[in-house]
Amino acid sequence: MATLPSDLVVRPLHAKERQLGEQLTLFHLALVVLDPYTHESSWLLDTAARILRNFADADCRAAFLLTCDDAGARQFLGPLADELMCFVDPDREFVKAVGVSELPAFVHLAHDCSVVGIAEGWDPETWRPILENLADVMSWIRPVVPKTGDPVPFAGTPALA
Secondary structure, three states: OOEOOOOOEEEEOOOOOEEHHHHOOOOEEEEEEEOOOOHHHHHOHHHHHHHHHHHOOOOEEEEEEEOOOHHHHHHHHOOHHHHOEEEEOOOOHHHHHHOOOEEOEEEEEOOOOEEEEEEEOEOHHHHHHHHHHHHHHHOOOOOOOOOOOOOOOEOOEEOOO
């Protein structure tokens, strides 16, 4: 898999920009990448929040990464913006760098900025091995995927549209 530049800028919601390497100094990064301007991403919001909550106390940063600005992220996430970590990528620079072509997506990054796993679109059979590997690496509880109430598999939308 690819390795991202450690000086790639990431923007926490309502916080100062940081370099990716700074975010990965102590913890892996587990991101659910969503485009808040598509129906497909909204269909996965509850499932994504459940997955991120599963890893919230693990030794990783479990977060949303939304392809919008701060205001768009707050509007899309509602109270989840205060509950869960969130990054914004309005110019999709992170999305381009990681090589995601379809959203929603799940991305797992290691300390050295290497991409451990990517799942694109929503297919529980594609997401599950990456989530299980993350749980194993973190010595954490594996999330149940799919779970009753999760959406049926669907193709995502173009990430760079």
